[in-house]
Amino acid sequence: MKETFSTSSQTLMALLPSCFDPRSGYCNKSKTFHSLRKAVPLPPLSVPLSFPAFAFSLLPSPLPSHPALLDAFTGKTISYPDFISSVRSLAANLQHHAAISKGDVAFILLPTGIDVPILYLALLSLGVVLSPANPASTPSEIARLVNLSKSSLAFATSFTTHKLPDNLPTILLDSLQFQSFLRSDQNSNASTSVEIFQSDIAVIQYSSGTTGRIKAAALPHRAFIAMSAGFHALRPGRLEVTLLCAPLFHSFGFFFILKSLALGESTVLPSLRMNRITDILEVVERHKVTLLMVPPPLVVAMTKLEVMKYDLDALEMVMCGGAPLSIAAAKRFYKRFAQVLLAQGYGSTEGGGISRMIGPEECNRLKSAGRLVENAQVKIVDPNTGKTLSVGQTGELWLKSPACMTGYIGDDEANAAAFDSDGWLRTGDLCYIDEDGFVYVVDRLKELIKYKAYQVPPAELEHVLHSHPEVVDAAVMPIPHEEVGQIPAALVVRREGSTLSETEVIDYVAKQVAPYKKIRRVLFVNRIPKSPSGKILRRELANHMLCSSVSRL
Numbered sequence: 341m342k343e344t345f346s347t348s349s350q351t352l353m354a355l356l357p358s359c360f361d362p363r364s365g366y367c368n369k370s371k372t373f374h375s376l377r378k379a380v381p382l383p384p385l386s387v388p389l390s391f392p393a394f395a396f397s398l399l400p401s402p403l404p405s406h407p408a409l410l411d412a413f414t415g416k417t418i419s420y421p422d423f424i425s426s427v428r429s430l431a432a433n434l435q436h437h438a439a440i441s442k443g444d445v446a447f448i449l450l451p452t453g454i455d456v457p458i459l460y461l462a463l464l465s466l467g468v469v470l471s472p473a474n475p476a477s478t479p480s481e482i483a484r485l486v487n488l489s490k491s492s493l494a495f496a497t498s499f500t501t502h503k504l505p506d507n508l509p510t511i512l513l514d515s516l517q518f519q520s521f522l523r524s525d526q527n528s529n530a531s532t533s534v535e536i537f538q539s540d541i542a543v544i545q546y547s548s549g550t551t552g553r554i555k556a557a558a559l560p561h562r563a564f565i566a567m568s569a570g571f572h573a574l575r576p577g578r579l580e581v582t583l584l585c586a587p588l589f590h591s592f593g594f595f596f597i598l599k600s601l602a603l604g605e606s607t608v609l610p611s612l613r614m615n616r617i618t619d620i621l622e623v624v625e626r627h628k629v630t631l632l633m634v635p636p637p638l639v640v641a642m643t644k645l646e647v648m649k650y651d652l653d654a655l656e657m658v659m660c661g662g663a664p665l666s667i668a669a670a671k672r673f674y675k676r677f678a679q680v681l682l683a684q685g686y687g688s689t690e691g692g693g694i695s696r697m698i699g700p701e702e703c704n705r706l707k708s709a710g711r712l713v714e715n716a717q718v719k720i721v722d723p724n725t726g727k728t729l730s731v732g733q734t735g736e737l738w739l740k741s742p743a744c745m746t747g748y749i750g751d752d753e754a755n756a757a758a759f760d761s762d763g764w765l766r767t768g769d770l771c772y773i774d775e776d777g778f779v780y781v782v783d784r785l786k787e788l789i790k791y792k793a794y795q796v797p798p799a800e801l802e803h804v805l806h807s808h809p810e811v812v813d814a815a816v817m818p819i820p821h822e823e824v825g826q827i828p829a830a831l832v833v834r835r836e837g838s839t840l841s842e843t844e845v846i847d848y849v850a851k852q853v854a855p856y857k858k859i860r861r862v863l864f865v866n867r868i869p870k871s872p873s874g875k876i877l878r879r880e881l882a883n884h885m886l887c888s889s890v891s892r893l
Contacts, residue, residue: 364731365712365777371728372719375712376777380573382566382715382742383538390536391564392465395602396424398572404604406579411454412623413611418454420604426522430462433521438493438511442467442534445544447491447508449475449482449500452588452609455513457597458522459495460588464561467536470543471556472589474872479503488556489544489749538562544749545591547689556749557690566742567595567693568602570714574698580605581654583629585620585638587872591689592662596633617641621650628654635874636665637813639682643672644812657681662873664781664799668807670706684709686781690758691765692743694718695779708778716741719764720772723785729772736785737771738764770797787878789818790825794856798878801828801859804852805845810838815868817881819861829861831868831881840864 359369365376383389399420407417418426434440446468450456463470471489473482482503486494494510496503501510511518542561546554582600584607586593600607608627614620617638624632632655639660658673658680665684673682685696686709697703697710712718719738720729729735744765748754758766770782783797790796798816805814813833818826830849834840842862849859869880 361731363777364773364775366731366773368730371730372717373712373773373777374718375714375716377570377711377714378573380566380569380714382562382569385538385562388535388537389561389565390465390467390534390540391542391561391568391598392427392461393536394561394565395461395568395598398568398602399604407606408601408604409454409457410606410608410627411611412583412608412614412627416454418458423458423601425524426458427461427465429524430458430521431465434462435466437521440466440468440493442536442540443469444493445469445471445489445491447482447486447489447494447504448472448589449477449494449496449504450513450589451475451497451500452593452611453513454609455518455522456588457601457607459513460594460598461601464542465534465536467534467540469541469558472543472594473546474587474589475500475503477503485546485554485556488554536561538565539746541746543594545594545689555751555754557745558747558749559692559743559745563692563743563745564595564598566715567713568599570693571599572603573714575603580631581608581627581629582606582631582633583608583610583620583623583627585610585614585632585634586662590662590871590873591687592633592635592873595692617645621645621652624652624655625650630654630656632658634658634660635662635872636660636669637870637874639665639673640669640806640813643669643676645676648676652677652680655680657683659683659685661685661687663870663875664803666803666806667706668803686710686769686779688767688769690745691739691767692741692745694737694739694741694767702778705778708774708780710779711777712773712779713741713743716743718773718779721766723770731775732772734770734772734782737767737769737779739767740764789816789828791827791856792824796828796857798828801830801849801853801857802876804849805830805832805859808840808845808848810835810840811845813868815876815878815881816859817878827860828857829863830859831863831865833867834864 360367365374403420408420408423410417446463448470471491473485483505486505494504494508496510496512497514498512504510538561540561541558542564543559544556546556582605584593584596588594588597670682681703683697683703687693693713695710695712702710717740720735721738722729723736768785770785772780783799787798788795801816802814805811811832812835815831816828819829821827832845845862846859869877871877
């Protein structure tokens, strides 16, 4: 009999004190915001449980007949029975042939592929800690990550293995040996039973490093159990076919592939060859995709297609995450795709999912990032005074959630800065929550431009720039100035053939913002440096801009 983990459902209203405001989620006694979603029961923390065991417990019996995974390029599919069989076979073979054991750290340098989720769940079922990294990283970057994570072995392909340190044992996914490990043999029947606690580390994920050094965040099995349980409680009553256009090594893609498998969905995985929005929409049409998961640049690309020649009747929702989407882009999306919901969310490598949109009413709040996810608590704190703030007031968002990381690997200084003495995670994000419980992300605390005595959020100016019809992309950064401290400068990618000038850009923004927020300098560039999730790599912007003193104020 399949083991299940559930209790009688209780609503949040029954659990919270009378000081709780049911409209905003704010409790004026504790000065905290609570999720307005129904509380999702989780397995007791004392119960030994791995994420794969929890995920498989959610699947119906008999198992779904539709594909678990589809390769958009090759057309290869794998059913749920074959997927689970491959996970168990691979786990047994790795345990027997590679002597992998609980607590080992596996460095994973792989492009998206249909075998990657099998590898993830096989390793997690053995208590092995995953350490996925971007295959585009340089050998020196990879060496630092391997050292930081203390990885004892690696998984790569014949195209990425040359980037790994020579002394790191490596298994190639495109080798005959690995492919044989996916098939049952005498070792598949051997016991792979490993006692895994929910507090055990499941994955080491690397923070984006958009403003500073990369840090290694350790997330436990409990984090992915909690996030998947929240989605499972609100799952649709029909088959979801998801096209996941996010790298599986990134926190966004990593979680959502785990979630999709736990919920019994069909997930279409793109290939490296799908680098145009037209390629993606062709796959949406061919596989009758109902949910498209993309970073913001691809949403923007959808809105700027000149001709729509694809049948998108099956598409119900586009879920956008990993970086902010401008309001102008969201409005263009709804004008072009009126029948499709655009759902934005907010989360982080360290804090997991923090807020998301559910249903048409929430998706219409274009400026927001949705409402707090299940089981989350939040404080909004003034970063200067430490005072806890209320509804509609902007401050740093502090988080308590079962999806939070346990800490940064080997970085006591960063951990002390990330957590307060009561265990609240300081996200570093400036946010506010309105009277209806919607979360609004203003900017990163460390990215604010200090102009005279004012603080200027780059994201606000970037939203204004994106609303210009001749601007394809834009980023705003500070330039040091002797008299005022810093001035806002814009890097702008113009539409092809545009003659848009620096003066026109400056005037356009000046008409829409307070005087202290005005753009003071513009540089036209071919592209904005971004992470795979679409976040602006702000530490690289200075390479595009001459950081000299500017006298024009």
